[in-house]
Amino acid sequence: SQQGEEDPQALSIQEGENATMNCSYKTSINNLQWYRQNSGRGLVHLILIRSNEREKHSGRLRVTLDTSKKSSSLLITASRAADTASYFCATVQTPGSGGSNYKLTFGKGTLLTVNP
Amino acid sequence: NAGVTQTPKFRVLKTGQSMTLLCAQDMNHEYMYWYRQDPGMGLRLIHYSVGEGTTAKGEVPDGYNVSRLKKQNFLLGLESAAPSQTSVYFCASSYSRSRGNTEAFFGQGTRLTVV
Numbered sequence: 001s002q003q004g005e006e007d008p009q010a011l012s013i014q015e016g017e018n019a020t021m022n023c024s025y026k027t028s029i030n031n032l033q034w035y036r037q038n039s040g041r042g043l044v045h046l047i048l049i050r051s052n053e054r055e056k057h058s059g060r061l062r063v064t065l066d067t068s069k070k071s072s073s074l075l076i077t078a079s080r081a082a083d084t085a086s087y088f089c090a091t092v093q094t095p096g097s098g099g100s101n102y103k104l105t106f107g108k109g110t111l112l113t114v115n116p
Numbered sequence: 117n118a119g120v121t122q123t124p125k126f127r128v129l130k131t132g133q134s135m136t137l138l139c140a141q142d143m144n145h146e147y148m149y150w151y152r153q154d155p156g157m158g159l160r161l162i163h164y165s166v167g168e169g170t171t172a173k174g175e176v177p178d179g180y181n182v183s184r185l186k187k188q189n190f191l192l193g194l195e196s197a198a199p200s201q202t203s204v205y206f207c208a209s210s211y212s213r214s215r216g217n218t219e220a221f222f223g224q225g226t227r228l229t230v231v
Contacts, residue, residue: 031218042120042206042222043159084198090160092218102147102166102212103174104220 003027004089004107012113023089024060024069026053030092032065034074037086037109046074048088079114086111118142129197129230135227135228137192137226139207146212148190149174149220150182152203161204165190166212197230204228
Protein backbone atom coordinates (compact mmCIF):
# COMPACT_ATOMS: atom_id res chain seq x y z
CA SER A 1 0.00 0.00 0.00
CA GLN A 2 1.09 3.58 -0.56
CA GLN A 3 2.90 5.37 2.22
CA GLY A 4 1.28 8.77 1.91
CA GLU A 5 -2.32 9.86 1.65
CA GLU A 6 -3.27 13.40 0.69
CA ASP A 7 -6.42 15.14 1.78
CA PRO A 8 -8.55 16.46 0.23
CA GLN A 9 -8.51 14.63 -3.10
CA ALA A 10 -9.67 17.79 -4.83
CA LEU A 11 -9.79 21.44 -3.83
CA SER A 12 -11.28 24.39 -5.70
CA ILE A 13 -10.64 27.98 -4.58
CA GLN A 14 -10.68 31.53 -5.90
CA GLU A 15 -7.57 33.39 -6.90
CA GLY A 16 -6.05 35.19 -3.91
CA GLU A 17 -7.30 32.65 -1.37
CA ASN A 18 -5.03 30.29 0.54
CA ALA A 19 -4.94 26.57 -0.21
CA THR A 20 -4.14 23.94 2.39
CA MET A 21 -3.41 20.31 1.60
CA ASN A 22 -2.68 17.60 4.11
CA CYS A 23 -0.64 14.42 3.97
CA SER A 24 -0.62 11.48 6.34
CA TYR A 25 1.92 8.66 6.27
CA LYS A 26 2.39 5.32 7.97
CA THR A 27 6.01 4.60 8.90
CA SER A 28 8.94 6.56 10.29
CA ILE A 29 10.52 8.87 7.76
CA ASN A 30 13.82 10.52 7.05
CA ASN A 31 12.18 13.39 5.19
CA LEU A 32 8.95 14.38 3.48
CA GLN A 33 8.74 16.19 0.17
CA TRP A 34 6.03 17.96 -1.79
CA TYR A 35 5.83 17.89 -5.57
CA ARG A 36 3.67 19.57 -8.15
CA GLN A 37 2.44 18.11 -11.43
CA ASN A 38 0.85 20.09 -14.21
CA SER A 39 -1.50 18.07 -16.37
CA GLY A 40 0.35 15.47 -18.41
CA ARG A 41 3.80 16.61 -17.32
CA GLY A 42 6.52 15.28 -15.06
CA LEU A 43 6.63 16.11 -11.35
CA VAL A 44 8.53 19.10 -10.07
CA HIS A 45 10.00 19.25 -6.58
CA LEU A 46 8.66 22.07 -4.39
CA ILE A 47 10.04 21.67 -0.89
CA LEU A 48 11.68 19.12 1.41
CA ILE A 49 11.29 18.99 5.18
CA ARG A 50 13.45 16.73 7.33
CA SER A 51 12.12 14.66 10.21
CA ASN A 52 13.80 16.95 12.77
CA GLU A 53 12.18 20.08 11.30
CA ARG A 54 8.69 21.33 12.14
CA GLU A 55 8.14 24.08 9.62
CA LYS A 56 9.70 25.31 6.41
CA HIS A 57 8.99 28.19 4.05
CA SER A 58 9.75 28.76 0.40
CA GLY A 59 8.20 31.81 -1.24
CA ARG A 60 4.41 31.43 -0.98
CA LEU A 61 4.75 27.86 0.29
CA ARG A 62 4.68 26.84 3.93
CA VAL A 63 5.12 23.23 5.00
CA THR A 64 4.64 21.82 8.46
CA LEU A 65 5.53 18.40 9.76
CA ASP A 66 4.19 16.65 12.85
CA THR A 67 6.06 13.36 13.27
CA SER A 68 4.02 12.39 16.34
CA LYS A 69 0.86 12.44 14.20
CA LYS A 70 2.67 11.27 11.06
CA SER A 71 1.23 14.16 9.10
CA SER A 72 2.27 17.17 7.06
CA SER A 73 0.50 20.12 5.52
CA LEU A 74 1.26 22.31 2.53
CA LEU A 75 -0.08 25.86 2.53
CA ILE A 76 -0.03 27.96 -0.62
CA THR A 77 -0.77 31.59 0.18
CA ALA A 78 -2.32 34.15 -2.17
CA SER A 79 -3.02 31.51 -4.81
CA ARG A 80 -2.88 32.24 -8.52
CA ALA A 81 -4.55 30.57 -11.49
CA ALA A 82 -1.10 29.28 -12.45
CA ASP A 83 -1.02 27.25 -9.21
CA THR A 84 -3.67 24.96 -10.70
CA ALA A 85 -2.05 21.51 -10.65
CA SER A 86 -1.89 18.23 -8.73
CA TYR A 87 0.16 18.24 -5.56
CA PHE A 88 1.78 15.13 -4.12
CA CYS A 89 3.53 14.37 -0.90
CA ALA A 90 6.35 11.85 -0.94
CA THR A 91 8.28 10.23 1.88
CA VAL A 92 11.75 8.82 2.25
CA GLN A 93 11.52 6.09 4.84
CA THR A 94 13.89 5.70 7.76
CA PRO A 95 16.13 2.64 7.39
CA GLY A 96 14.95 -0.22 9.56
CA SER A 97 11.37 1.04 9.85
CA GLY A 98 10.01 -1.74 7.67
CA GLY A 99 10.83 0.08 4.47
CA SER A 100 13.95 -0.10 2.36
CA ASN A 101 16.57 2.58 2.47
CA TYR A 102 15.85 5.70 0.46
CA LYS A 103 12.73 4.38 -1.22
CA LEU A 104 10.75 7.42 -2.31
CA THR A 105 7.03 6.72 -2.24
CA PHE A 106 4.13 9.00 -3.18
CA GLY A 107 0.56 9.52 -2.19
CA LYS A 108 -2.41 9.82 -4.54
CA GLY A 109 -2.31 13.59 -4.71
CA THR A 110 -4.60 16.58 -4.33
CA LEU A 111 -5.96 18.26 -7.44
CA LEU A 112 -5.98 22.00 -6.83
CA THR A 113 -8.02 24.26 -9.09
CA VAL A 114 -7.60 28.02 -8.69
CA ASN A 115 -10.36 29.96 -10.40
CA PRO A 116 -9.57 33.41 -11.82
CA ASN B 117 22.09 19.91 -19.10
CA ALA B 118 19.22 17.64 -20.13
CA GLY B 119 18.33 16.29 -16.65
CA VAL B 120 16.24 13.11 -16.91
CA THR B 121 15.30 11.89 -20.37
CA GLN B 122 12.82 9.12 -21.10
CA THR B 123 12.57 7.22 -24.35
CA PRO B 124 10.11 6.73 -26.01
CA LYS B 125 7.45 9.33 -25.13
CA PHE B 126 4.56 7.31 -26.56
CA ARG B 127 4.12 3.67 -27.47
CA VAL B 128 1.30 1.32 -28.39
CA LEU B 129 1.90 -2.38 -27.81
CA LYS B 130 -0.12 -5.47 -28.56
CA THR B 131 -0.79 -7.89 -25.72
CA GLY B 132 2.14 -10.25 -25.35
CA GLN B 133 4.71 -7.98 -26.99
CA SER B 134 7.81 -6.90 -25.16
CA MET B 135 9.52 -3.56 -24.91
CA THR B 136 12.12 -1.61 -22.97
CA LEU B 137 11.76 1.90 -21.64
CA LEU B 138 14.98 3.83 -21.29
CA CYS B 139 15.75 6.43 -18.65
CA ALA B 140 18.94 8.46 -18.86
CA GLN B 141 20.19 11.08 -16.40
CA ASP B 142 23.20 13.35 -16.72
CA MET B 143 23.39 14.59 -13.12
CA ASN B 144 25.58 11.75 -11.78
CA HIS B 145 22.78 10.69 -9.43
CA GLU B 146 23.12 7.48 -7.49
CA TYR B 147 19.41 6.78 -7.11
CA MET B 148 16.98 6.06 -9.90
CA TYR B 149 13.28 5.12 -9.80
CA TRP B 150 10.53 3.88 -12.07
CA TYR B 151 6.91 4.78 -11.29
CA ARG B 152 3.61 4.22 -12.98
CA GLN B 153 0.76 6.70 -12.75
CA ASP B 154 -2.84 5.66 -13.21
CA PRO B 155 -5.97 7.81 -12.73
CA GLY B 156 -6.86 8.09 -9.05
CA MET B 157 -3.84 6.05 -7.96
CA GLY B 158 -1.09 8.64 -7.78
CA LEU B 159 2.42 7.39 -8.43
CA ARG B 160 3.28 3.83 -7.53
CA LEU B 161 6.87 2.68 -7.31
CA ILE B 162 7.73 -0.23 -9.60
CA HIS B 163 11.47 -0.72 -9.08
CA TYR B 164 14.33 1.41 -7.95
CA SER B 165 18.12 1.39 -7.84
CA VAL B 166 20.51 2.80 -5.26
CA GLY B 167 23.56 2.47 -7.46
CA GLU B 168 25.09 0.96 -10.56
CA GLY B 169 24.49 -2.78 -10.70
CA THR B 170 21.83 -2.81 -7.97
CA THR B 171 18.05 -2.91 -8.20
CA ALA B 172 15.20 -3.43 -5.75
CA LYS B 173 11.46 -4.03 -5.92
CA GLY B 174 8.96 -1.32 -5.19
CA GLU B 175 5.24 -1.49 -4.53
CA VAL B 176 4.10 -2.98 -7.87
CA PRO B 177 7.02 -4.92 -9.42
CA ASP B 178 5.14 -7.84 -11.00
CA GLY B 179 5.37 -8.01 -14.78
CA TYR B 180 8.40 -5.70 -14.94
CA ASN B 181 12.15 -6.16 -14.87
CA VAL B 182 14.88 -3.55 -14.59
CA SER B 183 18.59 -3.20 -15.12
CA ARG B 184 21.19 -0.60 -14.16
CA LEU B 185 24.34 -1.57 -15.99
CA LYS B 186 25.56 2.02 -16.19
CA LYS B 187 25.11 4.67 -13.53
CA GLN B 188 23.39 7.07 -15.88
CA ASN B 189 20.84 4.61 -17.32
CA PHE B 190 17.92 2.72 -15.80
CA LEU B 191 15.98 0.39 -18.07
CA LEU B 192 12.45 -0.87 -17.47
CA GLY B 193 11.40 -3.98 -19.36
CA LEU B 194 8.02 -5.49 -20.04
CA GLU B 195 8.52 -9.08 -21.15
CA SER B 196 4.91 -9.84 -22.10
CA ALA B 197 2.74 -6.74 -22.06
CA ALA B 198 -0.79 -6.89 -20.66
CA PRO B 199 -3.64 -4.36 -20.92
CA SER B 200 -3.28 -3.76 -17.14
CA GLN B 201 0.13 -2.23 -17.87
CA THR B 202 -1.45 0.59 -19.83
CA SER B 203 -0.25 3.61 -17.89
CA VAL B 204 2.02 6.62 -17.85
CA TYR B 205 5.51 5.69 -16.70
CA PHE B 206 7.82 8.15 -15.00
CA CYS B 207 11.49 7.83 -14.28
CA ALA B 208 13.20 9.87 -11.56
CA SER B 209 16.69 10.24 -10.13
CA SER B 210 18.24 11.74 -7.01
CA TYR B 211 21.48 12.03 -5.09
CA SER B 212 22.10 9.64 -2.24
CA ARG B 213 21.09 10.58 1.29
CA SER B 214 24.71 11.06 2.27
CA ARG B 215 24.77 14.08 -0.06
CA GLY B 216 22.14 15.66 2.17
CA ASN B 217 19.68 16.15 -0.65
CA THR B 218 17.17 13.58 -1.80
CA GLU B 219 15.13 15.83 -4.05
CA ALA B 220 14.07 13.78 -7.07
CA PHE B 221 14.15 14.98 -10.64
CA PHE B 222 11.58 13.54 -13.03
CA GLY B 223 11.46 12.78 -16.71
CA GLN B 224 8.50 13.86 -18.82
CA GLY B 225 6.90 10.45 -18.88
CA THR B 226 6.16 7.64 -21.33
CA ARG B 227 2.54 7.04 -22.25
CA LEU B 228 2.12 3.33 -22.92
CA THR B 229 -1.03 1.72 -24.26
CA VAL B 230 -1.38 -2.05 -24.44
CA VAL B 231 -4.19 -3.25 -26.72
